[in-house]
Amino acid sequence: MIDLIRGHYVYFFLAGLFLIGLYAIMFKGNLMKKIIGMSIMQSSVILFYVSSAYKDGGTVPVLDPRRGVENPDLYLNPLPHCLMLTAIVVAVVTLGVSFAMIIDIYRNYETIEEPLLLERLKDEA
Amino acid sequence: MIGPQICMLIPVVYLFGALLVPLIGWRRGAAGWGMALAAAAGAFFFSLGGLAGVLQRGSLSYHLGGWMPPIGIEFVMDPLSAFLEVVITGIGLLAVVYTRRSVEHEIPDRLMPFSSLALLVLTGLSGMVITGDLFNLYVFLEISALAGYALIAVGERPASYAAFRYLGMGTVGASFYLLGLAFLYMTLGTLNMADLSRMLAVTDVSATVAVGLLLLFMGAALKMALFPMHGWLPDAYTHASSAATALIAPIGTKVAGYILIRVLLYLLGAGEKGSGLPLLSLLAYLGAAAVIYGSILAVCQSELKRMLAYSSIAQVGYIAIGVGLNSALGFTGAVLHILNHACMKASLFFVSGGLRLRLGHSRIPRFTNALRRAMPWSSAAFALAALSMIGLPPTAGFFSKWYLALGAIEQSRWLFLGVLLFSSLLNAVYFFRVLERMYLDRPGIEPAERPTSVARHEAPPAMLLPAVALSSALLVIGLGNTWIVDRLIGPMIPGGM
Numbered sequence: 001m002i003d004l005i006r007g008h009y010v011y012f013f014l015a016g017l018f019l020i021g022l023y024a025i026m027f028k029g030n031l032m033k034k035i036i037g038m039s040i041m042q043s044s045v046i047l048f049y050v051s052s053a054y055k056d057g058g059t060v061p062v063l064d065p066r067r068g069v070e071n072p073d074l075y076l077n078p079l080p081h082c083l084m085l086t087a088i089v090v091a092v093v094t095l096g097v098s099f100a101m102i103i104d105i106y107r108n109y110e111t112i113e114e115p116l117l118l119e120r121l122k123d124e125a
Numbered sequence: 126m127i128g129p130q131i132c133m134l135i136p137v138v139y140l141f142g143a144l145l146v147p148l149i150g151w152r153r154g155a156a157g158w159g160m161a162l163a164a165a166a167g168a169f170f171f172s173l174g175g176l177a178g179v180l181q182r183g184s185l186s187y188h189l190g191g192w193m194p195p196i197g198i199e200f201v202m203d204p205l206s207a208f209l210e211v212v213i214t215g216i217g218l219l220a221v222v223y224t225r226r227s228v229e230h231e232i233p234d235r236l237m238p239f240s241s242l243a244l245l246v247l248t249g250l251s252g253m254v255i256t257g258d259l260f261n262l263y264v265f266l267e268i269s270a271l272a273g274y275a276l277i278a279v280g281e282r283p284a285s286y287a288a289f290r291y292l293g294m295g296t297v298g299a300s301f302y303l304l305g306l307a308f309l310y311m312t313l314g315t316l317n318m319a320d321l322s323r324m325l326a327v328t329d330v331s332a333t334v335a336v337g338l339l340l341l342f343m344g345a346a347l348k349m350a351l352f353p354m355h356g357w358l359p360d361a362y363t364h365a366s367s368a369a370t371a372l373i374a375p376i377g378t379k380v381a382g383y384i385l386i387r388v389l390l391y392l393l394g395a396g397e398k399g400s401g402l403p404l405l406s407l408l409a410y411l412g413a414a415a416v417i418y419g420s421i422l423a424v425c426q427s428e429l430k431r432m433l434a435y436s437s438i439a440q441v442g443y444i445a446i447g448v449g450l451n452s453a454l455g456f457t458g459a460v461l462h463i464l465n466h467a468c469m470k471a472s473l474f475f476v477s478g479g480l481r482l483r484l485g486h487s488r489i490p491r492f493t494n495a496l497r498r499a500m501p502w503s504s505a506a507f508a509l510a511a512l513s514m515i516g517l518p519p520t521a522g523f524f525s526k527w528y529l530a531l532g533a534i535e536q537s538r539w540l541f542l543g544v545l546l547f548s549s550l551l552n553a554v555y556f557f558r559v560l561e562r563m564y565l566d567r568p569g570i571e572p573a574e575r576p577t578s579v580a581r582h583e584a585p586p587a588m589l590l591p592a593v594a595l596s597s598a599l600l601v602i603g604l605g606n607t608w609i610v611d612r613l614i615g616p617m618i619p620g621g622m
Contacts, residue, residue, distance in 0.1 A: 018304070025293050038296050045303050052311045080310075083260055087303065090267045097271055098292055101278050104285040121283055 010051045017044035031105065031112040035098050042091040046084045053080040127178030129187040132200040134171045135210060136252040136265075138164050143244035146237060154236035158225050161240035165221040168251065169214040172207070179207040180612065186257065194257065195320040201257035204617035205391075205460070209254045209383055212464050213376050216471050217247040219591035220372040226585045227368040227478045232279055239279070243372055245272035250380045259306055260316045262384065263299065266348070269380070270295045273373050277365040287360035294347055294357040302344030302384075308337025322392045335402050341388055342404050348381035351408075351445055352415030355438045359422075362434035367478025370430065374437055375471035379463045382444045390448065390456065390619045409449025413544045415442030420551035424558075429477045429487040432555060433470065436514065439548060440466045443529060446541055450532045453622045457614050458528030464609075465513065465521040465602060468595045472510040475592035479503050479584030492562040499582045502589055504563050506596040511556035513599045516549050521602035528610075 005012070017040055024037020053076050061078040063069065106112055109120050142164025150157015178185055184203040188194060202210070221243060228239050249269020256262050274295065278288035310316055312333045313324050325334075343354075350358040358378075362370050389404055419439030426432035440462070447459025480487045483500060497504050513520035526545060533541040583589060602609065 018300075022297065025297060031289065034293055038293065041300050042296070045300050045307065048304065048307050049310075052307065086260075086264055090264070090271075090299075093267075093271055094292070094296055097274050098289065101274070101285050101289045101292065104278065105289060108282050108285065117286060121286065124282070 011048075014044045014048050014051070017041075017047070029114045031102050031114065031117075035095065035102070038098070039091065039095060042087070042094070046087055046091070049080040049084050049087070053077040127174050127181075127185075129185040129200075129202075131171055131175045131178060132185055132187040132202045132255050133189070135168050135175070135214065135255065136248050138168045138171065139244050139248040139251060142167075143241050143248060146241040146244065150237035150240065154234070154240075155225070157237040158221075158240045161221050161224075161244055162218075164244055165214070165218040165247070168247070169211075169218045172210040172214040172251075175202050176207040176211050176613075178202075179204055180616075195315050195317040198261050199257035199317060199319075200255050201319075202255060204613065205383075205386070206254045208460070208613050208617065209380070209463065210251055212467050213247065213250050213254065213380070216375050216467050217243075217250075217372070219471065219475075219594065220368065223371060223475055223478070223588050223591045224368045226587050227371075227482065228366065230482050231366045231368070231478075235279060239276070239366075239368065242272045242276050243368075245269070246276060246372060246377075248272075250376055253380050254383055257318050258316050259309070259318060259321070263303055263306065266302070266384075267299055269377070270299065270348070273377060276369040276373065277361050280365040280369065282364075283360070284364035284366075287357075287364045291357040291361045294354070298344045298347030298354075300344070301340045301347065305337045305340025305342075305344060308333050308340065312337070318387065318392060322394070325392060326394060330402075338388070338393070338402060338404065342385065342408075345381050345384040345388070346408075346411070349378050349385065349441055349445075350381075350438055351411050351441060352418050352438060353411075355415070355419075358438060359431055359434040362437065363428060363431045367430075367474065367481055370434075371471055371474040371478060374434070374474055375467040378437065378441050379444065379467065382441065382448070382459075382463065385445075386448055386456075386459070390451070394619070405449045405451045407449075408445050409538075409541065412442040412445025412447075412449055413541055415439060415445065416544050416548045417442075417551075420548045420555070424551060424555045426555075427489050429480070429489055429559065430474070432489070432559075433473050433477065436552070436555070437470060439552075440470070440514075443525070443545075446544070447525075447529050447532065450529075450536060450538070450541070451622070452532050452535060453618050454528050454535055455532035456618055456622065457610055458525050458530075458532055460614050460617070461521075461528060461606065461610065462525035465525045465599070468598050468602065469510045469513050469522060472506055472592045472595035472599070473514075475588065475595070476503050476507040476510075476584075479588050479592065482588065483582050483584055489559055489562065492559065494562070494564060494566055496563050499580065500584060501581075502593055503584050506589075506592040507563070508560055509596040509599060510592075511560060513596075513603070515552045515556055519600065519603045521599045521606065524603060524606040 021037045021041025025034050028034055055073060055076055058074055058076045061075040067074045102112055109117055111117050142161060146157040146160050149160045179202055187200045189198045228236050246269050249265045252265035253262050274288050274292045277291060278285045315321055347354045362374055416439045419435045423432045423435035443462050444459045447455045477487045513522035516522045516526045530542055530545050
C-alpha cells in the first residue's frame with residue numbers, strides 16, 4: 001500500500017487535479033469559476049506530460065561533459081517539455097478567448113452567474 | 126510534377142492568407158475578403174492536385190524541416206486525407222464566397238476579422254486531416270476550435286453564451302484527447318501515426334493503452350457532438366451568424382469523426398484485436414441513439430437553423446454507425462456520407478442565411494408559398510438538398526444510406542437497419558413540413574387573400590451560387606457515386622476489412 005502511494009503519488013495528485021477542474025466546469029454556476037476549472041484541468045494534463053519525462057538522477061538535456069553522451073538515462077527526455085510548451089500556449093489562448101466571451105456576455109446580460117443568465121435568456125426568447 | 130510538398134501547401138496557404146487578410150483589409154474589409162477568397166481558391170486548387178497525385182502515385186508524405194518521421198513531424202496525404210481535404214477546401218471556398226454579403230448584412234463592419242478567422246478555422250481543419258502526427262493533430266484541433274469559438278461568438282445576442290458553452294465542452298474534449306495521447310506516448314514512446322500503428326500491431330494492448338484509447342475516443346466524440354455529448358451544438362449553430370454556421374457545420378464535426386476513423390480503424394487495425402475494448406460497437410450504438418434523438422428533436426423545432434442543427438447531430442450519427450459497423454460497406458457509407466452531408470448541410474445553411482437576408486427571419490411557421498415565387502432558385506436548392514437528406518434517389522443522400530443499410534444487412538444487425546429506415550421517415554417529416562409551406566397552397570386561406578403577384582426577391586448571386594452549386598453537385602455525386610466509391614473510396618478502405 002505504502003509502495004503504491006510512494007510510487008504513484010504524482011498520478012494520484014494529478015488525477016485529483018483533473019477531476020477538480022472537470023467538476024468546476026460542469027457544476028459551478030459562475031462562468032469565471034468555470035474558466036478557473038478549465039485552467040486547472042489543462043494544467044493537470046500539462047504536469048502529467050512533464051512528470052512522464054522525469055528520471056531519477058537525470059539532468060537537463062544539455063550536454064554535460066562530465067556525464068557524456070553514452071548513457072541517455074542521465075538526461076531527462078526533452079520531448080514532453082517541448083510538446084507542453086505548445087500546450088501552454090494553447091491554454092493561454094483559450095483563457096484569452098474565454099475572457100473575451102465573458103466580457104461580451106457581461107455587456108449583454110449584466111451577469112456572469114449561470115442561473116441568472118439562463119433566466120434572462122429565457123425572458124428574451 | 127506533383128511532389129509531396131503539396132501536403133504542406135494547403136494549410137500553409139490558409140495560414141498565410143489568415144495573416145495577410147488583416148494587413149490587406151485594414152482599411153477596406155472587402156479587400157481582405159478578396160485575399161481570403163484567393164487563399165481559399167488556392168487551397169482548393171492544391172487539394173485537387175494532391176488528390177490527383179495520390180490517385181496516380183499513391184500516398185505522399187512530407188517531412189517537416191527535413192527530420193525523418195518517427196522523430197520529426199510528417200504530413201501524409203493518403204487516399205482518405207486527400208479525399209477529405211478536397212471536401213474541406215471545396216466547402217471552405219464556397220463558404221468564403223458566401224461570407225461577404227451575409228456578413229455585411231448580419232454583422233456589419235466585421236468582414237475583415239471574419240475572413241481572417243474563417244481561414245484560421247480552415248487551417249486547423251485541413252491540418253488535422255493531413256498531419257501524420259497525433260500531437261500535431263491536437264495543435265491543429267485547437268487552432269480550428271479556438272478560431273471557431275470566436276466565429277460563433279459573433280452573431281445574435283445569445284451567441285457569446287452559446288460560444289462559451291462550446292468553448293467549455295471543446296476544451297474538455299481537447300484535454301481528454303491530450304490526456305489519452307499522454308497514456309499512449311508514455312507506453313509506446315511515439316506520436317507518429319504510422320509508427321504507432323506498427324507498434325500496436327505487434328504488441329498486446331495493455332491496460333494503459335486501453336485507457337488512453339478510451340480517452341482519445343471520448344475527446345473526439347465530444348468534438349464530434351456525438352450523442353450524448355452534443356449539448357453545445359444546437360445553441361452554437363442557431364445563434365451564430367449564418368456564414369459562420371455554414372462554414373463550421375458542414376465540416377467541423379466531421380473532421381472530429383475523421384480522428385475516430387483514423388484512431389479506431391487505421392491505428393488499432395480493423396480487428397480491434399484483443400484490446401477488450403468494444404469501442405466500435407459503442408460508437409455504433411451511440412450513433413444509432415444520436416440518429417433517433419437528433420431526428421425527433423429536429424421534428425420539434427420551429428426555427429429553421431435550429432432544426433438543421435439537430436439534424437446535424439443525427440447525421441453525425443450515420444457516420445458513427447458506418448464506422449462502428451467495421452466493414453468495408455459500412456466504411457464506404459460513412460466516408461460517402463461525410464461528402465454528401467457536407468454538401469447537403471452547407472447548401473441548407475446557405476439557403477437559410479439567404480432567407481434571413483431577404484425575409485429577416487427563418488422561422489418555419491411563418492414561411493408561405495409566396496417564397497416559391499419570390500426566391501425560386503433558393504427554394505429549389507433547398508428542396509433538392511432536403512430530398513437528398515431524406516434519401517430519395519438519384520440524389521447523393523440515397524447512396525450513402527444505401528451502403529450503410531447494406532453494411533447493416535451484411536452483418537445481420539437489424540437494429541441499425543431499423544434505425545436507418547425509421548430516421549429516413551423522420552427526415553421526411555421534418556423536411557416536408559418546410560417544403561409544404563414553401564411550395565403548397567394553404568387550404569385555410571381564401572383565394573382572394575392570396576397575394577396575386579409576388580415580386581422576385583431572390584438572394585444576391587454571391588449567396589445563391591454556392592447553394593445552387595452544392596445542390597446540383599448532389600445530383601452529380603448521386604449519379605457518379607460508383608466512380609467515387611470505386612476510384613476514391615476503394616483505395617482508402619483499411620487493410621483487413
